[in-house]
Amino acid sequence: MRTVPAREMGGWRVLGQVWGAWRRGPGVRAVPSASGFGTEAGHQLRPRGSRNRSRPRGDQPFPGLLQLENLGRKELVDVLRAAVVDQKGKPGELTLVSVLPELSQSLGLRDQELQVVQASGKETSGLVLLSSCPQTASRLQKFFIHSRRAQRPTATYCAVTDGIPATSEGKIQAALKLEHVDGVDLVIPVKSPSRKDFQEGVKRTLSHFRVLAMGSGCALVQLQPLTAFPSQLQVHMLLQLCPVLGDHAYSARVGTVLGQRFLLPAESTKPQRQVLDEALLRRLCLTPSQAAQLPLHLHLHCLHLPGVRPREAPMKLLAPLPPYFSRTLQCLGLPSLPAGKRGVGGGMNLPSDLNE
Known part of the structure; x- marks a missing residue:
């Protein structure tokens, strides 16, 4: 260096x-x-x-x-x-x-x-x-x-996601709040927030996303936040059922049944190490223990x-x-x-x- x-x-x-x-x-x-x-x-x-x-x-x-x-x-x-x-x-x-x-x-x-x-x-x-x-x-x-x-x-970020968004580009809008759960600050989406919710800290958030490339069940995604909120981009991609690779805080909120993904209740889902399927682990040349230490693949590329x-x-x-x-x-x-x-x-x- x-x-x-x-x-x-x-x-x-x-x-x-x-x-x-x-x-x-x-x-x-x-x-x-x-x-x-x-x-x-x-x-x-x-x-x-x-x-x-x-x-x-x-x-x-x-x-x-x-x-x-x-x-x-x-x-x-x-x-x-x-x-x-x-x-x-x-x-x-x-x-x-x-x-x-x-x-x-x-x-x-x-x-x-x-x-x-x-x-x-x-x-x-x-x-x-x-x-x-x-x-x-x-x-x-x-x-x-x-x-x-x-x-x-x-600001323009780039991310690798576990999963491919349903559309090639679009806007993600969500009302988010920050909650202290078991000693950890976590971001939770709020459906149909009331005026009281906004008075108590709920914020409207907005990001634009674009899929740049996809392969092996993953995608390279460009993200541009238009609001500022903690973990906004991670949670926004989660709402697309495509958690960011290496997201050990929120990825557990995406469940799978018969190959179909769905969102689990954020309030009852505790953070855990991201679990990747065997095929993806082989492509990444990682063992399960190495995957548990996978860094978050979210990068501030341009200002x-x-x-x-x-x-x-x-x-x-x-x-x-x-x-x-x-x-x-x-x-x-x-x-x-x-x-x-x-x-x-x-x-x-x-x-x-x-x-x-």
């Missing part, structure tokens, strides 16, 4: 690729850094070689996955520092937020504090956007909020950001897939993730109704 110094351009930093999943708290999985963000509107993060990738497949079933128990505070700071691809402009718990002060010192920011502006969920791979400038962070947050209100997606200055064209960041994600696609005979168009303000190929 090699660190390439990023350039000072307005107080914000893009943390490169977040790979794999923490088992305890938010995690970061790093890609070798690359400078040059801001020199063109479309910027592709390109992974370089890794020693771990040369290991035999049996020894490394999920290449690129970093686990918390293998890292100390210094190692995590080093991973984060190496993952900064450019810059512009809970006590005692080892998480991304907890090491931001050390990361700030490691990057030579002195008294400037880093804060998370945009990030995927704790089990999700992809881009993380940090800022050391309060004004820039505020501007970016307003941009994301305004985009959501205008139903303009700024759209405003220009550095008000009149500058918007920019797009692209993060390559983690090695274990690419390996899964190869095993399933699915194509690699499209890089998308490069250039000013575009490249997401949105359906017309999302651009209005």
